[in-house]
Amino acid sequence: MSDNDRLDPHSGARVHIVAARQHRPNLPSSECPFCLGGLESPEPYDVKSFENRWPALETGACEVVLYSSQHDATFASLGSSGIRKVIDLWAERTTQLQQQSDIDYVLIFENRGAEVGATISHPHGQIYAFDHVPRRQHSLLHSQWRPDPQPADRLIINGDHFAAYAQYAAIHPVSLVVAPHQQVPLLSNLSDGFRDELASILHKTFVALDQLFDAPLPYMMWITQAPAKTQFENAWLNIEIVSPWRAKGVQRYIAAAEVSTEEYFNPVDPADIAQRLRSLVV
Numbered sequence: 001m002s003d004n005d006r007l008d009p010h011s012g013a014r015v016h017i018v019a020a021r022q023h024r025p026n027l028p029s030s031e032c033p034f035c036l037g038g039l040e041s042p043e044p045y046d047v048k049s050f051e052n053r054w055p056a057l058e059t060g061a062c063e064v065v066l067y068s069s070q071h072d073a074t075f076a077s078l079g080s081s082g083i084r085k086v087i088d089l090w091a092e093r094t095t096q097l098q099q100q101s102d103i104d105y106v107l108i109f110e111n112r113g114a115e116v117g118a119t120i121s122h123p124h125g126q127i128y129a130f131d132h133v134p135r136r137q138h139s140l141l142h143s144q145w146r147p148d149p150q151p152a153d154r155l156i157i158n159g160d161h162f163a164a165y166a167q168y169a170a171i172h173p174v175s176l177v178v179a180p181h182q183q184v185p186l187l188s189n190l191s192d193g194f195r196d197e198l199a200s201i202l203h204k205t206f207v208a209l210d211q212l213f214d215a216p217l218p219y220m221m222w223i224t225q226a227p228a229k230t231q232f233e234n235a236w237l238n239i240e241i242v243s244p245w246r247a248k249g250v251q252r253y254i255a256a257a258e259v260s261t262e263e264y265f266n267p268v269d270p271a272d273i274a275q276r277l278r279s280l281v282v
């Protein structure tokens with residue numbers, strides 16, 4: 001562990017000091033590096049991934065995943081077929097990165113919207129490939145995470161292979177899970193039929209999310225999968241989608257009582273969010 005990769009001896013929190021990222025450029029939108037002809041995309045593409053020029057990790061790997069060459073596209077506007085291409089790329093990158101000897105855990109994620117720190121609006125996600133299993137993922141996998149068996153009034157979409165529901169102990173006003181009904185450790189283990197249904201459910205979910213407050217919803221999305229090296233029994237793939245908005249343009253902040261205690265006070269009933277999303281799913 002380098003001096004920039006620090007463990008708090010009391011809380012066990014791991015902190016990466018990434019001061020070099022302070023010098024990242026803030027590009028004007030007219031010079032989007034992800035649009036065709038831009039710095040990162042000289043050639044036409046549907047979806048693509050590449051190494052992040054501004055990696056947050058000193059070890060492992062950091063990549064950018066572009067969902068579309070269209071600057072104004074959203075996850076919802078990709079449609080099921082566009083999302084299916086993203087799923088295939090996520091699976092391919094996970095497999096490739098997990099083959100590297102210095103990589104254990106591949107985190108696929110997205111921040112959408114300035115409210116959650118996205119610096120470029122062009123639709124894209126990221127990958128952080130760690131040489132260890134981060135603490136939260138370790139905790140979820142160690143406890144044999146599996147989908148809520150009875151989401152009841154928190155259920156949003158129930159497919160043949162996947163369900164989307166609002167989390168029971170939701171930390172954020174919008175806290176959703178999309179997970180397969182049966183145990184699948186990795187995206188790469190999903191058959192064509194499963195991938196198609198996952199794409200369809202994600203599409204419906206994101207269309208509904210962008211209608212929830214009649215505005216593009218700022219959100220964070222991440223995927224939990226099995227690590228490459230550390231073995232866990234029954235690692236169960238799942239996708240979480242969370243948003244800090246509790247109303248249009250109204251951000252709910254995680255503040256002192258919550259940061260200090262890791263106990264949360266959510267002003268929104270997950271069943272209410274689920275009911276509203278169900279009514280918006282077409």
Ligand SMILES: [Zn+2]
Nearest residue numbers: 032035071122
């Ligand atoms: Zn662009």
